[in-house]
Amino acid sequence: MTTLAAKTKLKPLQIGPITIDMPLVLAPMAGVTSxxxxxxxxxxxxxxxxxxxxxxxxxHYKNAKTFGMFDWAxxxxxxxxxxxxxxxALMAEASQVVEAAGADIIDxxxxxxxxxVAKTGAGATLLKDVCLAQSVVKAMVDAVKIPVTVKIRSGWDPSQTTxxxxxxxxxxxxxxxxxxxxRYANQGFTGRADWSIIRxxxxxxxxxxxxxxxVETPEDAKRMIAETGCDAVxxxxxxxGNPWIFGDIAHYLETGEHRRPPTLADRIEAALFHVKTMAANPAVGEERAVKEMRGQITHYFKGFPGVSALRCLLVQARTVEEIELLLRRENNAHS
Ligand SMILES: Cc1cc2nc3c(=O)[nH]c(=O)nc-3n(C[C@H](O)[C@H](O)[C@H](O)COP(=O)(O)O)c2cc1C
Structure with missing residues (x-):
């Protein structure tokens, strides 16, 4: 990995004492990044x-559901x-709790x-009061030994690029x-991201x-780095449904060429790994894993012929075994 990063002329990402050889980051996504x-x-x-x-x-209130989301390994x-x-004060306390639970970095x-989230004064609302936001960061930094990072938007709205x-x-x-x-907070996910703010x-x-x-393609990643000088994407x-994007970006930055796209069999293996790993987590279990996968599994098969029929079948599956059977049948039908 270090060699690849060197060849891309990207430096490893350094977050405090932690060296991240490949400067590519999976964004946090509620309900997705389990x-x-x-x-x-x-x-x-x-x-x-x-x-x-x-x-x-x-x-702070020791909510069992939230503690069930302490799923890192x-x-x-x-x-x-x-x-x-x-x-x-609450953010300092929560930082200490997740540090003790083995987090490497707190964001x-x-x-x-x-x-x-926003109406409680949290999330992007902090962009409206940068003094308070700074106190939150300081309280977190002072409370723990591990690095603290921040994920912001450009501002609350275009009149406040805070x-x-x-x-x-x-x-x-x-x-x-x-x-x-x-993007501005009031944009949600609409419009296009304005990368000049990153610059x-x-x-x-x-x-x-x-x-x-x-960033949807390796070309986008290359352009973002060139236009903004950012240290990681x-x-x-x-x-x-596309974990290959990271290897695709790394390969493209290294060689200027595209890798072959994943086959149907690759997609099936990745989707099965995803649901099986989720089901094996005792805090999740098979029933919840199968339900949660309903929203995600079809992402693995975007653009494939017959995907809508497969989607109808997959969302009715009750067990991991049923999902596996349906996917293996689909693979056989296409091979
Ligand atoms: C389903 C979903 C859930 C998200 N949850 C979070 C979250 O928990 N924390 C966060 O900082 N951003 C969250 N985001 C925002 C993403 O981290 C990211 O900033 C945004 O999707 C823009 O990046 P993209 O264009 O590569 O998707 C979420 C986005 C999506 C689509």
């Missing part, structure tokens, strides 16, 4: 994975655990705009890297900057 999916992406070459967001309030390290909250969520100013404040407070999803953040700080937003939606 241990199983993170491990799958690690096996396919991503350098760093981030958990979905965890509530500092829920950790040694085989996916380094793993960054993302927290949300707007209260410095502060300053991008979530959904009302359930993300750029905040990046410097985050660095001053001791953050060791900053990820920039180059402006990069000019503002000396800590590593991780670029994020609308974070991919979210384009990785769903």
């Amino acid at each position: 241990h199983a999916f993170r491990l799958l992406c690690r096996n396919h070459g991503v350098g760093l994975v981030v958990t979905e967001l965890l509530s500092s309030h829920a950790i 040694d085989n996916e390290r380094p793993v960054s655990v993302q927290l949300f909250g707007g209260d410095p 502060l969520n300053m991008g979530c705009w959904v009302p359930k 993300g750029i100013e905040f990046a410097k404040r985050a660095q001053d407070a001791g953050a060791q890297a900053i990820a920039v999803h180059a 402006r953040v990069k000019d503002m700080v000396t800590i590593p900057v991780i670029g994020n937003g609308d 974070m991919v979210g939606r384009a990785a769903m």
